[in-house]
Amino acid sequence: MKKLLKLEHFSELIKDGDKLLVGGFGLSGTPLSLIDEIATSGKKNLTVVSNNLGEKGKGLGKLLVSGNLKKAIGSYFTTNGDAVNAWSKGELEIELVPQGTLAEAIRCGGAGIGGFYTKTAVGTKLAEGKHQMTFDDGDYILEKAIKGDVALIKALKADTLGNLIYDQTGRNFNPVMATAAKLVIAEVDEIVEAGEIKPEEIVTPHLFVDYVVVTKYVKEGGRYVEPATTN
Amino acid sequence: MKKLLKLEHFSELIKDGDKLLVGGFGLSGTPLSLIDEIATSGKKNLTVVSNNLGEKGKGLGKLLVSGNLKKAIGSYFTTNGDAVNAWSKGELEIELVPQGTLAEAIRCGGAGIGGFYTKTAVGTKLAEGKHQMTFDDGDYILEKAIKGDVALIKALKADTLGNLIYDQTGRNFNPVMATAAKLVIAEVDEIVEAGEIKPEEIVTPHLFVDYVVVTKYVKEGGRYVEPATTN
Amino acid sequence: MSQQQRIKIARRIAEEFEDNQIINLGVGIPTLIPDYIEGKDVYLHSENGLLGMGPTPEEEFVNMDLISASKKPVSVETGASIFDSSDSFLMIRGGHVDVAVLGTLQVDETGEVANWAVPGQNILGVGGAMDLVAGAKKIIIATMHTSKDGTPKLLKKLTFPSSGVRKVDMIVTEHAVFEFKDEKMFLIEVLSDITLEELKEITPASYELSTKKLIRV
Amino acid sequence: MSQQQRIKIARRIAEEFEDNQIINLGVGIPTLIPDYIEGKDVYLHSENGLLGMGPTPEEEFVNMDLISASKKPVSVETGASIFDSSDSFLMIRGGHVDVAVLGTLQVDETGEVANWAVPGQNILGVGGAMDLVAGAKKIIIATMHTSKDGTPKLLKKLTFPSSGVRKVDMIVTEHAVFEFKDEKMFLIEVLSDITLEELKEITPASYELSTKKLIRV
Numbered sequence: 001m002k003k004l005l006k007l008e009h010f011s012e013l014i015k016d017g018d019k020l021l022v023g024g025f026g027l028s029g030t031p032l033s034l035i036d037e038i039a040t041s042g043k044k045n046l047t048v049v050s051n052n053l054g055e056k057g058k059g060l061g062k063l064l065v066s067g068n069l070k071k072a073i074g075s076y077f078t079t080n081g082d083a084v085n086a087w088s089k090g091e092l093e094i095e096l097v098p099q100g101t102l103a104e105a106i107r108c109g110g111a112g113i114g115g116f117y118t119k120t121a122v123g124t125k126l127a128e129g130k131h132q133m134t135f136d137d138g139d140y141i142l143e144k145a146i147k148g149d150v151a152l153i154k155a156l157k158a159d160t161l162g163n164l165i166y167d168q169t170g171r172n173f174n175p176v177m178a179t180a181a182k183l184v185i186a187e188v189d190e191i192v193e194a195g196e197i198k199p200e201e202i203v204t205p206h207l208f209v210d211y212v213v214v215t216k217y218v219k220e221g222g223r224y225v226e227p228a229t230t231n
Numbered sequence: 232m233k234k235l236l237k238l239e240h241f242s243e244l245i246k247d248g249d250k251l252l253v254g255g256f257g258l259s260g261t262p263l264s265l266i267d268e269i270a271t272s273g274k275k276n277l278t279v280v281s282n283n284l285g286e287k288g289k290g291l292g293k294l295l296v297s298g299n300l301k302k303a304i305g306s307y308f309t310t311n312g313d314a315v316n317a318w319s320k321g322e323l324e325i326e327l328v329p330q331g332t333l334a335e336a337i338r339c340g341g342a343g344i345g346g347f348y349t350k351t352a353v354g355t356k357l358a359e360g361k362h363q364m365t366f367d368d369g370d371y372i373l374e375k376a377i378k379g380d381v382a383l384i385k386a387l388k389a390d391t392l393g394n395l396i397y398d399q400t401g402r403n404f405n406p407v408m409a410t411a412a413k414l415v416i417a418e419v420d421e422i423v424e425a426g427e428i429k430p431e432e433i434v435t436p437h438l439f440v441d442y443v444v445v446t447k448y449v450k451e452g453g454r455y456v457e458p459a460t461t462n
Numbered sequence: 463m464s465q466q467q468r469i470k471i472a473r474r475i476a477e478e479f480e481d482n483q484i485i486n487l488g489v490g491i492p493t494l495i496p497d498y499i500e501g502k503d504v505y506l507h508s509e510n511g512l513l514g515m516g517p518t519p520e521e522e523f524v525n526m527d528l529i530s531a532s533k534k535p536v537s538v539e540t541g542a543s544i545f546d547s548s549d550s551f552l553m554i555r556g557g558h559v560d561v562a563v564l565g566t567l568q569v570d571e572t573g574e575v576a577n578w579a580v581p582g583q584n585i586l587g588v589g590g591a592m593d594l595v596a597g598a599k600k601i602i603i604a605t606m607h608t609s610k611d612g613t614p615k616l617l618k619k620l621t622f623p624s625s626g627v628r629k630v631d632m633i634v635t636e637h638a639v640f641e642f643k644d645e646k647m648f649l650i651e652v653l654s655d656i657t658l659e660e661l662k663e664i665t666p667a668s669y670e671l672s673t674k675k676l677i678r679v
Numbered sequence: 680m681s682q683q684q685r686i687k688i689a690r691r692i693a694e695e696f697e698d699n700q701i702i703n704l705g706v707g708i709p710t711l712i713p714d715y716i717e718g719k720d721v722y723l724h725s726e727n728g729l730l731g732m733g734p735t736p737e738e739e740f741v742n743m744d745l746i747s748a749s750k751k752p753v754s755v756e757t758g759a760s761i762f763d764s765s766d767s768f769l770m771i772r773g774g775h776v777d778v779a780v781l782g783t784l785q786v787d788e789t790g791e792v793a794n795w796a797v798p799g800q801n802i803l804g805v806g807g808a809m810d811l812v813a814g815a816k817k818i819i820i821a822t823m824h825t826s827k828d829g830t831p832k833l834l835k836k837l838t839f840p841s842s843g844v845r846k847v848d849m850i851v852t853e854h855a856v857f858e859f860k861d862e863k864m865f866l867i868e869v870l871s872d873i874t875l876e877e878l879k880e881i882t883p884a885s886y887e888l889s890t891k892k893l894i895r896v
Contacts, residue, residue: 100551331768
């Protein structure tokens with residue numbers, strides 16, 4: 001399988017200062033193994049675009065502890081105390097984006113669209129400085145496309161070509177992020193033969209996916225846990 | 232099933248002057264039964280948004296013959312001689328939109344987005360009079376959202392709630408059109424029980440669908456044909 | 463605030479729902495509502511990508527990849543569908559969600575809502591609040607009448623940052639139900655034994671009595 | 680124009696493809712190309728919503744809901760995927776298609792292309808042409824060197840309406856292959872027994888000879 005990547009080689013694909021699009025909603029549908037690799041990689045000044053920064057010490061929260069981050073762009077960081085602290089101390093920049101605007105801006109990044117007009121946030125602090133235009137049914141603000149250097153996404157299964165399907169609401173931001181970065185790496189539970197996923201059921205076609213990595217986590221009781229080391 | 236509509240009651244839902252979004256690519260994925268009803272309804276001054284106007288005398292082409300149309304908005308009408316003639320005689324207005332812009336403008340109509348910036352058509356006749364803006368990587372033009380009064384779409388199956396799946400490339404414009412009209416009517420080959428289509432495989436969730444009509448056509452040799460009358 | 467009062471609010475809001483509606487429930491009091499939707503075919507929309515959200519599953523069926531927008535494990539109802547975040551907010555922003563029930567920090571007498579940020583505090587979360595305010599067909603606010611320290615929430619003018627120019631349609635508190643019409647606020651029901659004078663005292667917002675249908679429950 | 684010449688063009692363009700590329704083939708000569716992609720793992724993208732388009736099926740497997748952008752029945756390769764028109768053009772406009780092979784009416788010496796409309800004639804079709812011109816990573820033009828009546832197609836300046844400001848990367852005709860670099864046109868191969876003088880005569884566009892690699896086939 002041409003796109004298969006070993007987990008230990010993954011962090012070589014990330015450069016200091018990169019902008020990463022990271023799938024997930026909290027810890028759901030999150031590429032936990034890829035995040036772990038970054039946390040131990042010593043990479044610096046990364047910008048992460050993700051709905052949240054995981055939870056305190058978990059998922060993307062690990063990157064706050066290990067000091068890889070310069071900036072976070074997302075919709076909700078309040079529940080991760082480490083993010084709040086780092087921001088208060090001036091150690092982390094935060095750009096707050098309404099959740100729907102975030103999803104749509106990333107989709108635009110993948111779709112060759114420069115920006116879009118939305119009613120979301122019109123008349124609020126989050127609209128300050130943004131271009132406003134009046135359409136037939138009221139005022140809209142311009143939101144610009146978001147693109148990344150690398151997208152880290154989490155899927156349930158890849159086939160050998162790199163086509164992806166997702167597990168339930170673990171889908172969330174992953175399919176749009178898969179479209180919007182120069183390099184797209186998918187962490188999956190399982191790899192199946194091409195043809196096993198029906199054409200109509202593929203959510204992310206393989207043309208979006210550069211590499212597939214098999215997760216090191218195992219799902220027990222509905223939650224991903226690190227497997228006991230086997231040595 | 233609450234959303235089930237009899238074909239003979241369908242045209243009551245259409246008013247003179249309505250703007251209809253009609254799914255399909257040529258005759259593929261096209262709501263042929265619904266179109267037939269309109270052709271015999273005597274409705275006037277309809278605007279149709281569709282990639283094509285079917286073929287000469289077939290699909291949406293029938294509405295040219297029966298004189299229901301005032302205007303067509305789409306990407307490719309050249310291959311339907313009736314459309315070319317009607318336009319030449321001033322009997323049909325045509326608004327030409329690049330195919331990708333058409334799909335995206337309809338999606339925006341469904342998504343509460345006022346408009347979007349695309350590179351498609353920059354510097355061409357089709358960009359004339361359109362607002363232009365420069366982003367990081369060049370010039371874009373503003374394309375406004377397209378919405379309809381009624382969307383007529385064609386799906387393979389509906390479940391009893393109105394969730395839809397499509398047959399292969401018969402999907403085409405149907406899912407985006409299902410989002411972008413005040414009233415959405417789906418013509419389907421078959422209705423199955425809710426739960427028979429898996430949550431991950433539903434392409435059009437039922438919240439977009441107002442009514443479901445079972446097609447009067449049957450598929451023979453891979454093509455939809457009118458069944459022999461049974462009387 | 464007592465759980466009983468919160469339940470009263472949830473119960474009253476559930477009465478507003480109609481068959482076949484698509485409902486999005488925010489965090490806080492709105493999460494209590496599912497227990498009180500009886501005999502109505504409504505469909506719960508969750509902004510992380512689920513239509514047809516069902517109740518909390520038994521522990522053995524918990525899957526952290528099947529959660530609500532509050533990040534709690536949920537189940538799926540028959541006929542549920544899964545979609546990505548951009549499609550989920552297409553539904554919200556595009557007006558395909560019939561009712562959003564939201565918590566709030568403040569509402570003013572025109573129906574403008576402030577439900578994401580407190581001045582002087584860290585503003586690090588907005589989530590889907592502004593998208594729902596901009597896009598849901600009907601917005602119902604579920605809130606205690608005042609904050610814990612007695613500070614009014616229903617005001618003449620917002621002092622906290624606005625969540626958008628779109629006005630809400632209804633407010634339900636433990637004491638009363640208000641409706642908005644043309645940016646004017648109307649008291650339509652009293653839900654507790656509070657007197658109209660006492661209600662006025664804890665409600666700086668100006669409102670009229672909807673004499674036609676004012677109900678004391 | 681002879682079918683042999685059209686096949687020569689198709690064959691030559693197929694040589695440009697690399698393993699794992701995503702290819703979109705326009706109408707006309709480009710539709711001949713699939714027969715000449717041998718031993719290369721490329722994936723055909725069809726703008727009506729298919730990646731992994733396979734050859735024309737046997738009559739018994741024809742399904743009018745499985746067609747190409749030219750509206751002809753096709754099959755699907757193993758690992759193919761189906762998507763809607765908005766996602767299909769997300770791929771095109773977003774730069775996810777590696778190579779688009781397009782027919783044309785005219786190309787100018789900077790690589791600007793006119794492939795949708797003839798002045799004075801009815802302009803009633805554009806299809807996906809402008810989206811492909813704007814979005815594909817590499818654009819190869821497949822065209823007869825002149826139109827049927829001998830009118831040149833490779834010009835100093837377009838006289839037909841432009842398909843977009845984005846310049847094409849390569850032109851392949853029955854006589855020659857041209858590459859564009861920084862909006863300059865280079866002759867890199869001669870594919871027929873035409874002399875360089877004869878080629879110049881039927882090619883009003885100014886081009887340089889790429890001396891390093893000019894090949895006569």
